[in-house]
Amino acid sequence: WLRRTTHYLFIVVVAVNSTLLTINAGDYIFYTDWAWTSFVVFSISQSTMLVVGAIYYMLFTGVPGTATYYATIMTIYTWVAKGAWFALGYPYDFIAVPVWIPSAMLLDLSYWATRRNKHAAILIGGTLVGLSLPLFNMINLLTIRDPLEMAFKYPRPTLPPYMTPIEPQVGKFYNSPVALGAGAGAVLSVPIAALGAKLNTWTYRWMAA
Secondary structure, eight states, X not given: OHHHHXXXXXXXXXXXXXXXXXXXXXXXXXXIITTTTSHHHHHHHHHHHHHHHHHHHHHHHTOTTHHXXXXXXXXXXXXXXXXXXXXXXXXXXXXXXXXXXXXXXXHHHHHHHTTSOHHHIIIIXXXXXXXXXXXXXXXXXXXXXXXXXXXXXXXXXXXXXXXXXXOOOTTTSOSOHHHHHHHHHHHHHHXXXXXXXXXXXHHHHHHHO
């Protein structure tokens, strides 16, 4: 029981650190200020970040559902951060929390449905995460007020000049950020999922040494 508890404690620690990475690089800047102009960049970064940690710990424990557990911790922690910004006087819609859980559930489902087949989880699960995350997050964005309006009204004092929000040029570079993000995410999430699985192998070798 101690070993199992330690495994899940590690999941919590790494999921919180992944969320901190999102808060500092992908959530407040890309997802809120740059939502419409850099949605493809956001989709790729979030798909790959989610899949590498989720598949690592899912294979580490061997329990379908661990990926969803990992994504849930990230979600809760980001909502806590959202609440902190709200308490500081920023509007409720100032921070849009990314939607990780449904994509993680698809990863778990692919692992469970293939009777814990690691390679199926990498290929099918990785593809599903990359395809689904942009869709769920665009639906999420459509339910909130214009993130760019929030960004211009409430600039952050720590935001460097080169990251100042710009007006979106919709359709100038691509017509469908969801499709482009899903396509690129599906392609890149598979090798990143394989990397997560390989890291799992290295961890076991390190523990056995």
